[in-house]
Amino acid sequence: MPLTGDDFTLYSRTTATSNSEGSGRWIACDESGNDGEQLLNGRYLVYASVAVDDAEAADIVGELRREAQIQQSAELKFKAFSGRWANRRHVLRRLWEPGGALEGRCAAYVVDKEYAAVAKVVDLLLEEHAWAHGRDLYQAGEARRIARVLALQGRRALKQEGFRYLLENFVAFASQRAVKNGEAAAAETFYNRLDAAWAASTRREVTELLFRLRATRPAGNALRVDAGPFPLLEMLVPCIAETARYWAKHLGEPVSVLTDEQKTLTDERLGALAQVLGRTSGATPSSRIRGIALQHLVRGTSLDHPSVQLADLLAGATAAVAARHAGVYSAVSEDLYASVIPLISDESLLPYDHASVLAAPGAATH
Template sequence: MTATAPLVVACDESGNDGENLLSGRSTVFAHASVTVAPDDAAALMDEIRGRTRSQTTELKSKTILQPRHQATAKWLLSHPSLEGCASVHLTHKKYFVVSKLFDSTAEELAHELGDDIYETGAALAGANLLFFLAPQSYGTAWDRLLMTFQRFMRAKDAVHAHEELAHLIRSMVTLLSDKDAVVRDVLGTVFAGLRHLGSLSKLQLGEGGEERLRTMDPLIAAVGATVRSWGSISGRPVEVVHDATKELTPVKIEWVKQFLSHPEGVAPSRQGLACELTDVRLVDSKEDPRVQVADLLAGTGRIVGESMVSEHQHPLSPSLIPMVSGASLWPIPGNMNVENARKAMLSQF
């Protein structure tokens, strides 16, 4: 039994296309979490209904994102009851794919050789180097390679996975033939680690397990980051109350619990950084005002994030940015430098 009462964190998401990260409806996935009390959340929702004159039973983010309700959205984002009690984890979907490609190949190879490139910052730097510089070196061929990797990860069976992996290898060989490409060495480490994709494919296909793990779904990573962040801030175990979603199955929840309790399994440098996820309760958002508040924040986060991708300043950006989690999966040019990347990794823990 847990000696310390868990911190209850209510969550919702916006912009999730599952593992279809490159050709879905949104370029950004947002996952919001709040630790406000139910009564405070209910009061917030009642006030927002009054301000927007909404008669709906469940007020969603699309209401406060209407231009005429922008003042209400700003009011919510700056409300005192959310200060220190709300967080928005943003995932840049294309960057997520690039990071997954690097981590599942180059990082796995380094791990095999006894090198912890999470600790040195090389893992984060490598992903950012590929994200920012590979398009300059390879143009649309780079986008096609990423799409091939996504198809490999989403393969329906082993035969399909094998075909897409063969296509990925051919594509990478073609890109590596350009000896003048500025990221050729980085891509070379990815190529050297391609053989590690076989074990990842088995997880994706559910071979030897109860179900497919779908590690390309940003929701799983976001839930893990949310628990780790709130656990670190509070020093307490975390209980998640989440809007019902079919992806948070008992098997996946158990997988997240194990990952969080034994982070050293990913990298030795994470020894001692364990946190406890006690439970994930899936609820109907209509019945929990805390989840409704999280929905409003997630929807706002997605819209602001998409404006950042398109390099446009959204009117709500200044109000939302203070809530954005430092663990968000977002490309940062400065993190192409290994030392900057190392400091960024350390700041997350």
């Protein structure tokens, strides 16, 4: 059922999408693993996109159904290809591989949610503190390097329980509820935990980083002044932004984005995001990003849009492949990982330089 109410009236689309000179190329998107600001629920968030409009998607979905012998249900969902259906997965692989109907028109943006929490610690606290003191942490990739130190060494420095507890307190501190309500107790708890982590750290680089973070209380307090229209820890919004920029670069402009509807994607937020994407933005000179020509940014359901059904297939497959990297094996991931890995963007929010690392099986921890 489409979302209803005053927050979901302006940007909901039920009519079919169609590529045209005015709208440019349509990009259909769907997600898997989204838990809003609860970044420590589950390991990965996948945001999959397919450069196809509904007219062409309807034909592709129909052909998929015929080849895979799927007749039930009004919508084509990834679960129809899971379990014992190896023959169906063969049909799916052919769709994405060279010569397939969607060759070169699929992309998946993967977020390691624990790493995202660490990156938010750097972006919201350390970067703000550094900028106030005349330093640009985005220059020469310094912010990314710091985030990786904490993500890859933090568990060893603080042990599993200590590292997890630190991130849990940060998520509680930076959540929309705590920020909007000005919950001083959440901030006090986080910084107390930060002090304890600094004292307990057994790795020099992590200890030094935690020491620097202890000085960020002013930046932490500033979060409560003007948090803006987006929840600070909501990753679905940056996923949409990265996807729109990816396709604008690869297909040319303008582009139009149709994303599967989610409660967090209110009219206010979609409108604000469209404005952000249309202009040059960035916290510091070295993090500036050029605006793109975004013709439409709308939400819709997979029932109304066969193009979103195709995005759902890629999202489900990528989620299974990411789970394989985390040590969760399945027949689905074994059958599909070789086809899916090349579709994952290297700009994904991962503690690696290249998304191809996700092809390695069984890495249950960083």
